[in-house]
Amino acid sequence: MPPLVQVENLEKRFGEVRALDRVSFEIEAGEWIAIMGPSGSGKTSLINILGGLDHPTGGSVIVDGQEIGNLGERELTRYRSDKIGFVFQQFSSGAVSDGRRKRDAGAVFPQHYG
Numbered sequence: 001m002p003p004l005v006q007v008e009n010l011e012k013r014f015g016e017v018r019a020l021d022r023v024s025f026e027i028e029a030g031e032w033i034a035i036m037g038p039s040g041s042g043k044t045s046l047i048n049i050l051g052g053l054d055h056p057t058g059g060s061v062i063v064d065g066q067e068i069g070n071l072g073e074r075e076l077t078r079y080r081s082d083k084i085g086f087v088f089q090q091f092s093s094g095a096v097s098d099g100r101r102k103r104d105a106g107a108v109f110p111q112h113y114g
């Protein structure tokens with residue numbers, strides 16, 4: 001079986017800044033991954049692209065057999081809906097602190113990341 005995620009020579013530039021400079025890696029189905037690095041090393045830039053929230057400026061990103069780097073907004077919306085779950089760190093700590101928020105969290109958790 002091919003890897004679930006195949007990233008090759010991925011680039012993300014913001015003007016002169018190279019947030020991602022030809023990054024390549026693969027993730028197999030069932031693998032658990034943590035992305036670690038100092039502030040400004042490109043973690044959010046990478047996750048935004050893998051999550052279908054932003055476009056790369058170069059390279060290739062294949063997720064579950066689909067090249068997502070050049071999808072249009074409508075296709076990206078479908079991709080996010082079908083394949084991606086986000087847990088935003090700024091909501092997660094408060095979301096379990098009381099009953100009302102816990103109920104709210106049921107609606108927001110699957111779409112957030114941190």
Ligand SMILES: Nc1ncnc2c1ncn2[C@@H]1O[C@H](COP(=O)(O)OP(=O)(O)OP(=O)(O)O)[C@@H](O)[C@H]1O
Nearest residue numbers: 014017018019037038039040041042043044045046
């Ligand atoms: N929208 C943007 N416009 C311009 N530059 C950006 C933008 N987003 C990120 N950058 C720059 O790209 C580089 C990588 O930023 P990124 O936010 O991906 O890093 P990070 O690893 O998530 O950092 P942190 O740990 O602080 O969250 C940094 O130099 C940052 O200033």
Ligand SMILES: [Mg+2]
Nearest residue numbers: 040043044045
């Ligand atoms: Mg970040």
